[in-house]
Amino acid sequence: MSVIDARGLSKTYGDLTAVDGVDLTVEQGETVGVLGPNGAGKTTLLEMVEGLRQPDAGEVSVLGEPVWPRNKRLQPRIGVQLQASSFFERLTAREQIHTFAALYRAPATAADEWLERVGLEEKADTRVEDLSGGQGQRLSIACALVHDPELVFLDEPTSALDPQARRNLWDLLSDINDAGRTVVLTTHHMDEAEVLCDRVAIMDHGRVLELGTPTALVRSLDAPTRITVAPGVVPVEEARQIPAVTEVRETADGTVLTTRDPAGVVAALGERQRLDGVTVHTGTLEDVFLALTGREYRA
Amino acid sequence: MSISGSPFWALSVAILRGFLRDRASVFFALVFPLMFLVLFGGLLGDQGTSKVDMIKVGDVALVDELPDDAREAFDETFEVEESDDLEAAIDTVRKGDADVALEQRGDVVVAHYTQTDQVRAGITQGTLRAFVDGANVAASGQPPRFDLRTERVEDDSLTTIQFVTPGLLGWAVAMSAAFGAAATLQGWRQSKLLRRLQLAPVSTRTVVAARIAVTLTVALAQLAIFLGLGAAAFGLTLSGTWWMAIPLVVVGTLCFMAIGLLAGAITRTAEGAVNMSNFIVLPMAFLSGSFFPLDVAPEWMQRLSDALPLKHLNEGMLDVMVRGEGASAALAPLAVLAGFAVVVTLAAAKLFRWETT
Ligand SMILES: Nc1ncnc2c1ncn2[C@@H]1O[C@H](COP(=O)(O)OP(=O)(O)OP(=O)(O)O)[C@@H](O)[C@H]1O
Ligand SMILES: [Mg+2]
Numbered sequence: 177m178s179v180i181d182a183r184g185l186s187k188t189y190g191d192l193t194a195v196d197g198v199d200l201t202v203e204q205g206e207t208v209g210v211l212g213p214n215g216a217g218k219t220t221l222l223e224m225v226e227g228l229r230q231p232d233a234g235e236v237s238v239l240g241e242p243v244w245p246r247n248k249r250l251q252p253r254i255g256v257q258l259q260a261s262s263f264f265e266r267l268t269a270r271e272q273i274h275t276f277a278a279l280y281r282a283p284a285t286a287a288d289e290w291l292e293r294v295g296l297e298e299k300a301d302t303r304v305e306d307l308s309g310g311q312g313q314r315l316s317i318a319c320a321l322v323h324d325p326e327l328v329f330l331d332e333p334t335s336a337l338d339p340q341a342r343r344n345l346w347d348l349l350s351d352i353n354d355a356g357r358t359v360v361l362t363t364h365h366m367d368e369a370e371v372l373c374d375r376v377a378i379m380d381h382g383r384v385l386e387l388g389t390p391t392a393l394v395r396s397l398d399a400p401t402r403i404t405v406a407p408g409v410v411p412v413e414e415a416r417q418i419p420a421v422t423e424v425r426e427t428a429d430g431t432v433l434t435t436r437d438p439a440g441v442v443a444a445l446g447e448r449q450r451l452d453g454v455t456v457h458t459g460t461l462e463d464v465f466l467a468l469t470g471r472e473y474r475a
Numbered sequence: 476m477s478i479s480g481s482p483f484w485a486l487s488v489a490i491l492r493g494f495l496r497d498r499a500s501v502f503f504a505l506v507f508p509l510m511f512l513v514l515f516g517g518l519l520g521d522q523g524t525s526k527v528d529m530i531k532v533g534d535v536a537l538v539d540e541l542p543d544d545a546r547e548a549f550d551e552t553f554e555v556e557e558s559d560d561l562e563a564a565i566d567t568v569r570k571g572d573a574d575v576a577l578e579q580r581g582d583v584v585v586a587h588y589t590q591t592d593q594v595r596a597g598i599t600q601g602t603l604r605a606f607v608d609g610a611n612v613a614a615s616g617q618p619p620r621f622d623l624r625t626e627r628v629e630d631d632s633l634t635t636i637q638f639v640t641p642g643l644l645g646w647a648v649a650m651s652a653a654f655g656a657a658a659t660l661q662g663w664r665q666s667k668l669l670r671r672l673q674l675a676p677v678s679t680r681t682v683v684a685a686r687i688a689v690t691l692t693v694a695l696a697q698l699a700i701f702l703g704l705g706a707a708a709f710g711l712t713l714s715g716t717w718w719m720a721i722p723l724v725v726v727g728t729l730c731f732m733a734i735g736l737l738a739g740a741i742t743r744t745a746e747g748a749v750n751m752s753n754f755i756v757l758p759m760a761f762l763s764g765s766f767f768p769l770d771v772a773p774e775w776m777q778r779l780s781d782a783l784p785l786k787h788l789n790e791g792m793l794d795v796m797v798r799g800e801g802a803s804a805a806l807a808p809l810a811v812l813a814g815f816a817v818v819v820t821l822a823a824a825k826l827f828r829w830e831t832t
Contacts, residue, residue, distance in 0.1 A: 228670055251676040262667035264489045266496040271489070278485030279675045303496075 177240055179204050179327055179358045180225060184234035186382075187220050194220040196382035197234070207349065207359040209369040211465060212379035213474040218362040219259050219331055221379070225360070226256055226329055239327060252280060255325035259332055259362075261316045263304040269315050270300040273322055280323035290318040293348060295341070309336040317345065321352070328352065330361040334368060346372055366462040376461070380469045390461050397467055399459030401438040404430045405445065406453030418444045482677045486685035494655070494689065503654065504693060505700065508647035511766075512701065515643065516636040516709040526554040527599055528573040530564040535579040537610055545609060552602050575599045636709040638768055641720075641792035644701045646765035648694045648724055649731040649785050650756050655690050656735030657748035665745055687732065694728040695721070714799035720792050723805055726812045727788040731756070733819035734784075740826040759785045784815040 180202035187195040195217040202208050210218045223229040225236055227243030227250065236243055241250045263272055270291060277287040291297055294314040299307060307315065313336045320328060330349075334342045342365075349359060349372055363369055369376045370390045377387045386393055400422065407430045415424045420437035430453060435441045438456055445451050494500055531538060541549055556573070558564045564576035565587050574595050576587040584607060588599050612619050663669040672682060698720065705711030738751035760766065762779060763786035769777055780786040791808030794800040 226674060228673060246673065248676065251674060254674070256671070256674045258667055258671055260667045262671035264668060265493045265662060265666065267489055267492060271492065275485045275489045276675070278480060279482045279672075279677050281482070281676075 178202060179206075180236070180238055180360065182225055182234065182236040185221065185224050185231045185236060186233040187217075187224060187229065188232055193382050195224065195231075198379075198382070198384050200225070200377065200384070200387075202358060202360060204358055205353065205356050206374045207353050207361070207372055209373035209376040210360070210362045210379060211364070211366070211369055211376055211461075212362075213469050215474050216379040216469075217382040218379055220382075222329055222331055222360065222362065226254065252323065253326045255320040255323065255328045257316050257320040257328075257330045257333055261304075261312045263312070263316075266303055266305065268301050268303050269296050269307065269311075272304055272315060273319055276319040277322045282323040286322055286324070290322050291315075294318045295344065310338055310341055313337060314341060314345075325357070327358045328360070330359065332362050332364070334363060334365060342368070366460060366465060370461050378465060378468050385468045386464070393464045394459045394461060397459045397464045399463050399467075400434050400436050401459075402457040403433045403435065403438060403441055403445070404453075404455045404457070405433075405450060406430045409452045410445065410448070410450040414448070414450075482675075483681050483685055483688075486677070486682060487688050490659070490685060490689045491692065494693065500651070500654065500658070504647065504651035505697060508643050508650070508697070509700065509704065511643050511646075512640065512704065512709075515639040516705065516711075527552055527575065527595055527602075529553045529555050529599075530558050530567060530573050530576045531555050532558050532561045532564050532576055532578040535577055535584060537579065537584050537606060538577065541606070542613070545606065549606065552598065575603075577603075636705055636711050637797040638793070640701060640705045640711055641796050642763075642765040642768075642789045644698060644720075644724075645727065645763070645785055645789040645792055646756075646760040647697050647701070648727050649734075649760065649788070650752075651693055651697065652690050652728045652731035653735035653738065653752040653756050654749055655693070656686070656732040657739040657742075657752045658735075658745050659686060660736060660739035661742065661745035661748040687729070690732055691725060691728055694724050698724050713796055716795045716800070716802045716804075719795040719802045719805040722809060723788060723791045723795070723812070726809050726816065727784070730784050730788075730812045730816040730819070733816045733823060736823040737819055737826070740823045756785075759783050762786070764789050784812055787811040 178201045180200060182198065182200040185195055185198045185200075186193065198217075198221055200208075200221075210221065212218050220229065224231045224234075225238065225243065227238070227245075227247060230244050238250060239253055241247050243250060264275055267275065270287070273287045273291055274284060277284060291300055294317060296311060296314055296318070299311055302311075304312060304315065313333065317330065317333050320330065334345055337345060346368070349361075353359060359372075361372070373390060375387060375389055376393065377384045378393070379385065386396075388396070404427075407426070407428075410431055412424050412426060412431065415421060415431060415433055418433070418441055420435050420440050421433050422436070423432075423434040425432045425434075433441060438458070442451070442454070442456070445454065538549070538555070558576075561576070561578055564573070567573045568576050568587055568589050571589065571591060574588060578585050578587075584603070586599065586603050588596050590596050660669075663672070702711065702713065702717075706713070734755060735748075735752050738755065739748045742748045742751050762776060763769075763783050764772075764780065765785065769780060769786070772780075787808040791805045791812075794804035794808075795802065798804075
């Protein structure tokens with residue numbers, strides 16, 4: 177049985193279709209990422225799956241239960257971090273997470289433990305209004321996880337985090353995942369999706385454009401590889417002679433060779449002793465993303 | 476204190492902490508009304524008992540030759556100062572530094588008074604006339620045929636503080652209940668906490684119950700502080716059925732929470748909700764006798780105030796706290812307040828939205 181089974185979910189606001197006939201199934205123990213430009217409908221999709229918004233069309237069940245209307249059996253089993261932090265006013269970080277622990281009837285020790293796991297023990301007595309953006313976000317994530325839910329929804333969990341906190345959160349989510357929990361998250365960081373997610377869905381204009389493992393998506397993009405060597409190491413003319421090189425450009429970083437046969441080209445450069453400062457850039461999820469969604473700003 | 480245990484308890488503690496740490500809320504719920512109590516009870520309280528300032532110009536037989544018992548009554552009303560200069564004395568009265576200048580021309584006692592303070596002018600005229608009449612009767616050598624005894628309907632101890640405490644308390648309770656409900660609803664909606672709670676395993680009933688419990692706690696604290704300060708500092712004396720004020724405060728709180736909920740339901744921001752409650756509660760407090768007794772208000776205002784829940788709360792509390800009426804005097808106000816609470820809650824529930832948009 178799938179942990180999430182959503183079929184044909186749609187939501188419109190006035191004449192704007194925020195989510196347009198989305199199907200999504202998530203299996204137990206999976207980490208699934210939803211990517212998409214601003215306004216793509218990620219948050220709206222998540223909120224319908226969480227049971228926070230009623231879909232205009234479609235059906236969704238979570239852990240075998242219908243999510244709408246408010247389902248008492250479901251609430252203790254899922255953990256949610258909303259995109260906008262939502263706290264009790266004027267409570268300290270510790271009071272905040274203890275309150276959430278009590279709401280979920282989780283032990284008070286779990287609250288302290290989670291405060292420590294997200295690195296906020298030093299900020300425990302700081303009021304939520306005085307936390308920095310990233311600290312507030314970590315607290316919000318801790319509040320979502322304090323009752324050890326089977327299924328976790330995280331809406332842009334790392335958007336305000338510094339690189340250290342981001343790596344720590346990755347470790348933390350991997351641990352949760354290893355413990356058999358299912359995670360659904362949205363992110364704008366492609367590296368994060370590649371590292372964390374078993375599968376990613378790329379959304380735009382309310383539709384899922386692609387859904388698959390990061391590797392499969394990159395492979396399906398079939399993008400050429402770019403090989404860069406340090407400036408002046410290989411003359412442009414000589415580079416053009418190498419078989420399978422389709423394009424050569426001089427940039428400040430060095431000479432960039434574009435090819436669909438990276439192995440052959442690197443071998444050819446090696447024979448010529450022209451490998452100084454070589455870097456190989458194959459297609460990434462970001463290339464897939466930009467190829468699918470274009471480069472224009474979104475409203 | 477570590478938070479643990481039931482969701483209800485955790486929510487109540489969270490809300491109460493949020494309230495106590497919000498200086499503005501605490502100020503408006505407790506300090507601000509108490510400032511009025513101090514103002515009315517402490518400063519204005521003296522005015523009723525202060526004497527009429529009289530300047531006696533030259534010899535005035537009426538005053539100089541009062542019999543002992545009349546002298547006592549006279550001294551209770553007048554503070555006498557002597558002078559020989561009539562012009563200067565009248566000038567002093569005109570400037571408001573004295574209330575009346577008294578001179579005797581033959582058998583006629585002439586009182587020069589000012590009409591600026593009508594109450595004092597009335598007291599001055601009436602009292603002087605009474606003394607003149609008394610002197611006339613005494614001069615006739617006959618015992619007086621009629622005697623007038625005046626008795627106030629209320630207890631003798633009904634001073635300013637007695638009147639203002641219940642009304643100001645009613646205002647304070649109404650204000651903090653309405654603000655609390657309006658601001659919480661809007662604040663939680665704006666901060667998305669309401670949505671987060673929607674996903675937590677707590678029923679709407681638990682959330683509402685916790686909010687009500689906190690507001691009632693604050694209201695009862697207001698009651699205790701008002702009565703405590705009134706009694707300790709301003710000589711407030713409560714009549715025997717004062718404890719009926721507790722159910723009145725409880726039902727009044729529910730009623731004004733409903734009004735706050737309504738304000739929260741029809742506005743879009745926390746500021747808007749608070750302004751809206753202010754807009755409802757403040758004029759209502761004026762019209763309901765929280766700041767001045769309604770008996771002196773014009774007839775139309777008294778009729779209008781019958782339609783306001785705060786007036787019934789104030790009257791109920793006056794009846795049981797200081798007028799010494801039986802506990803049953805609170806029943807009608809309780810019923811009216813409960814009725815308002817039900818009707819307004821239904822209206823608020825109909826207009827309620829989880830979302831701002
Ligand atoms: N309550 C609402 N009322 C009207 N329109 C809404 C509402 N919520 C979202 N929208 C619109 O629906 C679209 C999808 O919004 P959504 O929040 O799901 O996007 P998103 O993919 O989460 O974007 P982001 O990356 O910026 O978080 C947007 O165009 C947004 O303006
Ligand atoms: Mg979003």
